Amino acid sequence: MHKSEVRRIVDDTLDEMGLRECADRTIGNWHLRGISGGEKKRLSIALEILTHPRLLFLDEPTSGLDSAAAFSVIQTLRQLAVDGGRTIISSVHQPSSEVFTLFDDLCLLSSGECVYFGDAKLANQEAELDPLLKYSTTEIRERLVEKYRISEYAMMVRSTIHEITKIEGVMEEVIRGSQASWFKQLRTLTKRSFTNMSRDFGYYWLRIIIYIIMAVCLGTIYYDVGTSYTAIQARASCGGFVSGFMTFMSIGGFPSFIEEMKVFTLERHNGHYGVAAYVISNFLSSLPFLLTVSWASASITYWMVKFRPGFSYFAFFALNLYGGVSVIESLMMIISALVPNFLMGLILGAGVIGIMMLTSGFFRLLPELPKIFWRYPVSYIVYGSWGLKGAYKNDLIGLEFEPMMPGQPKLKGEYIITDMMGLSLNHSKWLDLAMIFVLLFSYRLTFFLVLKVKEYASPYIRVAYTRFTVKRLERRASFRKTLAMTSLSKRHNPPHPMAIQEGLNSPMPY
Structure with a gap:
C-alpha cells in the first residue's frame, strides 16, 4: 500500500x-x-x-x-x-x-441465562408482566427467563441457529497476519519505538542524566588514582563499580518495558507484525540512547580517573560499559515478558543481577569460586566476569605499580592480573569484549523465544490456571455452601432456555 x-x-x-x-x-x-x-x-x-x-x-x-x-x-x-x-x-x-x-440488537443476560435476545427497541415489551414489586430479584429473573423462553424471539433465534449449523465450508477467505513486508514492519516499528523513547523523559533522558552525575561522582572519588600500591585496589574497585553497579542502574527502564509489552501483546494478537521484527526494532531504536549513556559516562570517568592514555583504551572502556548496559536491558526485557507485574519483575530482576555481580570475580576472585555451579557454568554465562576481566587487562597490562615495601621491585600489571587476581592472559581483552556481545545476542534470542513460546502456550496456561482456581475454590467451605444453595434453588427453576436449542449451549446473533 x-x-x-x-x-x-x-x-x-x-x-x-x-x-x-x-x-x-x-x-x-x-x-x-x-x-x-x-x-x-x-x-x-x-x-x-x-x-x-x-x-x-x-x-x-x-x-x-x-x-x-x-x-x-x-x-x-x-x-x-x-x-x-x-x-x-x-x-x-x-x-x-x-x-x-x-x-440495534440486545442480548440481555442474568446469572448466565438469556433473558432477552432481539431488537433492542422491543425489549421493554418483554418486561410487561404483572407488577414486579411484590417479587424477589430471583423470582423476577425466573419470570423473565420463562417469558423469553416461550417467546417468538427465542423461536426465531433457535431457527436461525439451526440454519447456520447447516452451512458447510468456508464462506470467505480470511487474511491472516500483516500485509506489510518484513522490512516495512522493521522500519516502521524502529521509527515508532525511537519516537516513543525520545518523547518519554523517564525512558532514557533521565537515565542519561543520572549516569552522567554518577560518572562525575565516580571520577571525583577516584580522581587521578595514580600507580601507588594502594592504587591497585582502587583501580580494581573502580572497574568493579563500572562493570557492576553502573550497569545495574539499567534496571530503571523496567517500568517502560512493562508498558511496551502491553502494546506489543495487543498488536501481536491482531497480527500487525512479527516477533522478530519487534525484537530487532527494539534493539535498533535503543542503540543510540545506550551508546550515549556509555560514551558520556565513560568520557567523564575515564579522563578524571586517568586510566591508561590512548583512544583504543578509552574505546574499549566505553564499549565494555555499553555491552554490560545492553545485556541488562535485554535481561529486563526477558523478565518483562515472563512477569508482567511491575513489583515482581523488579524484585526478580534485582535478584538475578545480584547473582551476576556476585559471580563476576570482584567480591570473590574467580579461581576461588566453588567450582561446581558457581564457577562452572554460572561465571561463564554472566556478563560481569567477562567485562571485569577485559577491564583489568585494558587498564593494567603495561603499567607498573609501587611495591608494598620500599626497596622492593615494582609490580607489573601482568603480575597483578595473573598472581594477585588469578586470571589468565591466554586470550586478549577483545575476546572478553566479544563474549559480552555473544551474551547480548543470546539474551535477545532468548527474548525472541520467550515471546514465541508464550504466544503458543498462553491458551493452555490460562486453561490450566482456571482449572486450578476452580479446584482451589471447591475446597473452600464457603464456596461449597454457596454452590449447594444455588443447586437447591435451581431445582425449582425452569430449564435453561438455551439448553433445548439443538444441543447448543450459547446464543448466536441473527
Whole structure:
C-alpha cells in the first residue's frame, strides 16, 4: 500500500473517531499533557478499525467514562457500523437511556441465562408482566427467563441457529497476519519505538542524566588514582563499580518495558507484525540512547580517573560499559515478558543481577569460586566476569605499580592480573569484549523465544490456571455452601432456555 493511501486511511480514522483535534494538539504539546480517558478509549478503538475489520468485539468500551464521553463513544461506533458496513458487538453494564437507544440488537443476560435476545427497541415489551414489586430479584429473573423462553424471539433465534449449523465450508477467505513486508514492519516499528523513547523523559533522558552525575561522582572519588600500591585496589574497585553497579542502574527502564509489552501483546494478537521484527526494532531504536549513556559516562570517568592514555583504551572502556548496559536491558526485557507485574519483575530482576555481580570475580576472585555451579557454568554465562576481566587487562597490562615495601621491585600489571587476581592472559581483552556481545545476542534470542513460546502456550496456561482456581475454590467451605444453595434453588427453576436449542449451549446473533 502506498504511503499516501496509508496517510489517507489514518486521517479518515482520526476524523471518524473525533481525534483530529486531539492529534493536532498532542503533536505539538506531547510534553505538556497526555490525552483524556475518553480520548484513550476512542484511540484504542481507532487502532482496531485501521485494518477495516468486518467484525469488531469490544469489552466495556464505556467503562470509566462519564455519561457524555460514553454517549460520544457509542454514537461513533454506531456511525462506523452504519457507514462502514461493520458488525460491532459490545458488552455494556448499566448503560444510560441515551446510550441504550443507540443499540440495534440486545442480548440481555442474568446469572448466565438469556433473558432477552432481539431488537433492542422491543425489549421493554418483554418486561410487561404483572407488577414486579411484590417479587424477589430471583423470582423476577425466573419470570423473565420463562417469558423469553416461550417467546417468538427465542423461536426465531433457535431457527436461525439451526440454519447456520447447516452451512458447510468456508464462506470467505480470511487474511491472516500483516500485509506489510518484513522490512516495512522493521522500519516502521524502529521509527515508532525511537519516537516513543525520545518523547518519554523517564525512558532514557533521565537515565542519561543520572549516569552522567554518577560518572562525575565516580571520577571525583577516584580522581587521578595514580600507580601507588594502594592504587591497585582502587583501580580494581573502580572497574568493579563500572562493570557492576553502573550497569545495574539499567534496571530503571523496567517500568517502560512493562508498558511496551502491553502494546506489543495487543498488536501481536491482531497480527500487525512479527516477533522478530519487534525484537530487532527494539534493539535498533535503543542503540543510540545506550551508546550515549556509555560514551558520556565513560568520557567523564575515564579522563578524571586517568586510566591508561590512548583512544583504543578509552574505546574499549566505553564499549565494555555499553555491552554490560545492553545485556541488562535485554535481561529486563526477558523478565518483562515472563512477569508482567511491575513489583515482581523488579524484585526478580534485582535478584538475578545480584547473582551476576556476585559471580563476576570482584567480591570473590574467580579461581576461588566453588567450582561446581558457581564457577562452572554460572561465571561463564554472566556478563560481569567477562567485562571485569577485559577491564583489568585494558587498564593494567603495561603499567607498573609501587611495591608494598620500599626497596622492593615494582609490580607489573601482568603480575597483578595473573598472581594477585588469578586470571589468565591466554586470550586478549577483545575476546572478553566479544563474549559480552555473544551474551547480548543470546539474551535477545532468548527474548525472541520467550515471546514465541508464550504466544503458543498462553491458551493452555490460562486453561490450566482456571482449572486450578476452580479446584482451589471447591475446597473452600464457603464456596461449597454457596454452590449447594444455588443447586437447591435451581431445582425449582425452569430449564435453561438455551439448553433445548439443538444441543447448543450459547446464543448466536441473527
